[in-house]
Amino acid sequence: MSVVISVRIPRKLKEELEKLGVNYSAAIRKFLEELVRRERARRLREELERFRRSVDRVEGNLAAEFIREDRDAR
Template sequence: MSVVIGVRVPERLKKEMEELGIDYTKEIREYLEKRVKEEKLSRILKRLGEMQKSMKKIDEDIASKIIREERELR
């Protein structure tokens, strides 16, 4: 199912697209699909970066704990 989105463009631009045979409906649809994919990827990469930072902190905490325990055993 699809929905209609209206876009206002200068009349000159619409005429030029028609003269050049540009299928602006297709162009807009493809651009929006591409833009959504880019935004999803950006958010995923941001979350991965945040997870990596927290994992590094966990690794540092675990390493500190292991070292402390080893020292106490001596």
């Protein structure tokens, strides 16, 4: 399902795009897809940064402690 987005541009710009044979609808679609991808990535980075700040720093070698704990349980 697709929808129509209308954008008002100067007549000269549209004429120039047509004169040059630019497929402006495909170019706009590609630009908007890239914009969405970058915005999602930016928001994910921000969310990860907030999460990283909220987690307390782990002291010592946590992996080694888990391994020892696992071995002792057997």
